[in-house]
Amino acid sequence: MQTKLTQLIRELKNEKCPQRLRDEARGRIAARETSPRRLRLAFPMALAGLMLACGLLGWQRHARHRTELAQLTAERARVAHQAENALGLVGSVLLSAGNDSGKIISDRTVPALRDSFETAKKTLNQYIDL
């Protein structure tokens, strides 16, 4: 009986854990351990990428702002120049109109006034002679 029991224990002791189980466990551990490592690297890299993107965006916005400001200044100068030209033109037109109108007035009214003055003088002289 004791021999049988010893034999039974020996049989149970012969039972071995398959090698593939150990390998699989080590594989699962390796797979699990690499993902946090990747995450540990990914976080600073993502942060650096984000900072770089923010810097680029800011720089781009600043450059665009400067371009817009330069364009606005140039536009303002162009408008001022155009306004100056326009005002000059209006002034010259007014001056020329003034000159023209003076000449026209003198051409049209002076002879008529002179004629009427002469007529009045003749009429008065006639009265005096009489």
Add this chain to the structure above:
Amino acid sequence: MTVIRELEFKVLCQRHSDDIYRFARSLLANDADAEDATQEVLLRLWNHLPKMYPFHLKAWLMQTTRFYCLDQIRRRTNLAAPMLMEDEILDDRPDELAADPSQAADSSIRLEQARTLLLQLPENLRSVFVLYEVNGLRYREIAEALEIPINSVKVYLSRARERLAKLVTEEELCKRS
């Protein structure tokens, strides 16, 4: 640091995986479940390795195995799991025995008979018997693993031996008749 941990884990795997597997197999009565349990315990060992107290390692491993196995039994309610068919047993033997097919077959049958006898014991007696006789734990370690007093370990072991001896005798009588 990780390299040392990996090395330590490898050594502990080599040293204790057989014990874990045997204990899980005796509790779950199923090769696939025992393999799952062994893997799970090895993963838990890896997680607990940095804070592990080396003198309690064996007891901790057996305790973890037992908790996991009992949990699985409760979940699947397969306490009396069906025994494998003979063909499956022959397929599932270790590679070192496959060299001589007749020897491997004999060994498989003997192992299966031993498992069948062992499975007829109640869980507490079976655990104590496997941990002491098969895995070679001390009374103190078994008491720690099963969370019972040392005296209970001794009593359970004695009862397990008695019952197994009785079962072996009965089996012999059945064979003769």
